[in-house]
Amino acid sequence: MYVQVPFCSTTCAYCAFYQVRSEDDDLARYLMEVDTEFSLVETPLRAGTVFWGGGTRISLGVQSLQPDLLAALCRRHTRDQALRAYDLVRAAGFASVNVDLMFALPGQEAADWGGDLAAAIALGADHISTYCLTFEEDTALYVKLSQGNVTRDAEQ
Numbered sequence: 001m002y003v004q005v006p007f008c009s010t011t012c013a014y015c016a017f018y019q020v021r022s023e024d025d026d027l028a029r030y031l032m033e034v035d036t037e038f039s040l041v042e043t044p045l046r047a048g049t050v051f052w053g054g055g056t057r058i059s060l061g062v063q064s065l066q067p068d069l070l071a072a073l074c075r076r077h078t079r080d081q082a083l084r085a086y087d088l089v090r091a092a093g094f095a096s097v098n099v100d101l102m103f104a105l106p107g108q109e110a111a112d113w114g115g116d117l118a119a120a121i122a123l124g125a126d127h128i129s130t131y132c133l134t135f136e137e138d139t140a141l142y143v144k145l146s147q148g149n150v151t152r153d154a155e156q
């Protein structure tokens with residue numbers, strides 16, 4: 001079972017997913033409404049796994065550990081914060097931790113990508129999800145591509 005959690009403080013440059021900024025108690029109210037919807041299901045659900053917001057239980061949208069690429073993607077976190085978040089979820093006892101990484105980013109060298117993969121493997125992530133960047137319309141990166149300010153990876 002997948003439960004979407006659509007709150008993001010800022011919009012990543014490549015993101016075309018539905019997301020809004022949460023205000024005040026939006027998250028708490030949202031979770032209460034999810035609970036209410038569960039109570040409306042007449043046949044009790046027996047889900048083997050519940051995904052909250054994506055990934056394999058818990059999933060970290062690291063995307064890159066290169067500071068310049070993180071900035072280009074408008075990610076809010078730094079390399080160190082991503083690594084710290086990984087340590088925190090491990091310390092909290094999550095049994096399965098996924099790390100998301102992106103490739104074919106403008107300006108990303110093969111060594112950057114290899115370094116990110118090696119770092120994720122060294123962390124001991126249970127699963128590593130890799131995503132090829134796509135330029136979705138209505139995203140900041142698509143506008144930059146249209147204006148010729150970034151170029152698409154030649155192998156895309």
Ligand code: SF4
Binds near residue numbers: 008010011012017061
């Ligand atoms: S990619 Fe960025 S903006 Fe889109 S849902 Fe994930 S965190 Fe939010």
